[in-house]
Amino acid sequence: MANGNGKNGHAAAAKPALSPRLAALAAVLPEQGRVLIIPHDYPDPDAFASAAAMHLLLKEKFGVRSRIVFTGMVNRAENREMIRHCRYGFTFATRLQLGRKRPAALVLDGVPWSGRVTVPTGARIVGVIDHHPQTRAKKGFEGLMDFRPGTGATASIMYEYLKEAGVAVPAWLAALLLYAIATETMDFSRRFTPLDLEAYSALLPRANMKILGAIRHAALPRSYFALLREAMDHAQLYGRVAWTHLDAVEHPEIVPEIADLLSHIERVTWSFCTGWRGDEMLISMRSSQPGARCGRLLRTVIGARGTAGGHFNMAAGQLDLTGKTPAEREELREGIVRSLVGWLERRSADSEEPFDTQSHPLVAPPIKPAP
Numbered sequence: 296m297a298n299g300n301g302k303n304g305h306a307a308a309a310k311p312a313l314s315p316r317l318a319a320l321a322a323v324l325p326e327q328g329r330v331l332i333i334p335h336d337y338p339d340p341d342a343f344a345s346a347a348a349m350h351l352l353l354k355e356k357f358g359v360r361s362r363i364v365f366t367g368m369v370n371r372a373e374n375r376e377m378i379r380h381c382r383y384g385f386t387f388a389t390r391l392q393l394g395r396k397r398p399a400a401l402v403l404d405g406v407p408w409s410g411r412v413t414v415p416t417g418a419r420i421v422g423v424i425d426h427h428p429q430t431r432a433k434k435g436f437e438g439l440m441d442f443r444p445g446t447g448a449t450a451s452i453m454y455e456y457l458k459e460a461g462v463a464v465p466a467w468l469a470a471l472l473l474y475a476i477a478t479e480t481m482d483f484s485r486r487f488t489p490l491d492l493e494a495y496s497a498l499l500p501r502a503n504m505k506i507l508g509a510i511r512h513a514a515l516p517r518s519y520f521a522l523l524r525e526a527m528d529h530a531q532l533y534g535r536v537a538w539t540h541l542d543a544v545e546h547p548e549i550v551p552e553i554a555d556l557l558s559h560i561e562r563v564t565w566s567f568c569t570g571w572r573g574d575e576m577l578i579s580m581r582s583s584q585p586g587a588r589c590g591r592l593l594r595t596v597i598g599a600r601g602t603a604g605g606h607f608n609m610a611a612g613q614l615d616l617t618g619k620t621p622a623e624r625e626e627l628r629e630g631i632v633r634s635l636v637g638w639l640e641r642r643s644a645d646s647e648e649p650f651d652t653q654s655h656p657l658v659a660p661p662i663k664p665a666p
């Protein structure tokens with residue numbers, strides 16, 4: 296029976312009840328002290344914008360101070376521009392001094408047990424919010440787990456938290472969240488849900504469009520064009536698959552960027568890019584084919600030799616090359632390329648257009664003028 300006079304009724308009138316989602320978050324927040332917000336390593340726009348949104352939510356709704364902390368760099372020109380417009384500070388995990396404190400931490404756009412998120416020693420994970428399809432709950436983890444596989448972006452999930460909390464999103468942050476949703480769904484040409492559309496349309500009229508424009512059209516360094524040429528020189532086409540390789544990658548974000556670029560070739564439905572980076576081999580994959588399972592495919596092909604993860608239409612992986620000679624490294628790379636192309640060929644076996652019998656360079660070498 297409803298009873299408005301009870302103690303609970305009174306309390307509810309004084310302070311509106313939290314939505315179940317916000318209550319679940321509130322339950323894991325510490326009574327005092329700063330919370331660490333950890334986006335996945337080498338944060339992309341979705342990870343970073345989501346971290347900024349969480350910072351705002353904690354401050355405005357719960358009066359909790361927080362710090363964005365991450366591992367790896369941000370080097371893609373657009374992403375650097377995005378971070379330039381973020382009004383909140385951030386710290387590199389390597390520079391973090393925790394002392395004897397064991398701060399609570401929230402992980403965004405990845406899970407700490409995936410290999411893609413480095414958790415600073417001493418930090419206590421109290422919550423994880425992610426949208427990647429392969430994300431699985433971890434047995435024994437008692438913190439908040441808000442997993443929504445299929446949702447286009449973690450930024451959309453963060454928009455929902457802010458909406459339920461009644462927190463107004465500042466214009467600069469609306470621009471960052473919009474950019475995150477747009478890149479993560481490739482302007483809604485990839486998988487998305489009604490929540491992504493709602494977030495995008497609600498944030499658009501509130502966003503600083505000048506910031507969004509500056510991010511989208513950030514100036515590119517000359518080094519980018521050198522890598523672009525190398526990628527084009529090495530690019531190969533085989534049926535509906537395109538791939539390439541970069542010999543010396545300094546900033547890992549170039550690898551997915553090139554895989555993205557190859558995915559725009561007409562009739563190509565699968566693309567991937569490999570790259571050497573120190574003692575690691577990086578690989579990024581894209582697919583526009585419905586029912587593609589890029590993350591699963593990469594994990595199968597890489598197997599125990601490394602780690603991989605991602606979405607249906609995009610995935611990334613890395614292999615450890617420590618102790619391998621240059622020849623062994625090249626052999627490993629060729630093996631990975633062969634098995635990936637082999638898998639994709641079998642997958643396309645009953646499609647209308649069969650594979651050619653051999654691969655071709657994407658760009659024909661220039662024809663030399665007759666002497």
Ligand SMILES: [Mn+2]
Nearest residue numbers: 341404448449
């Ligand atoms: Mn994401």
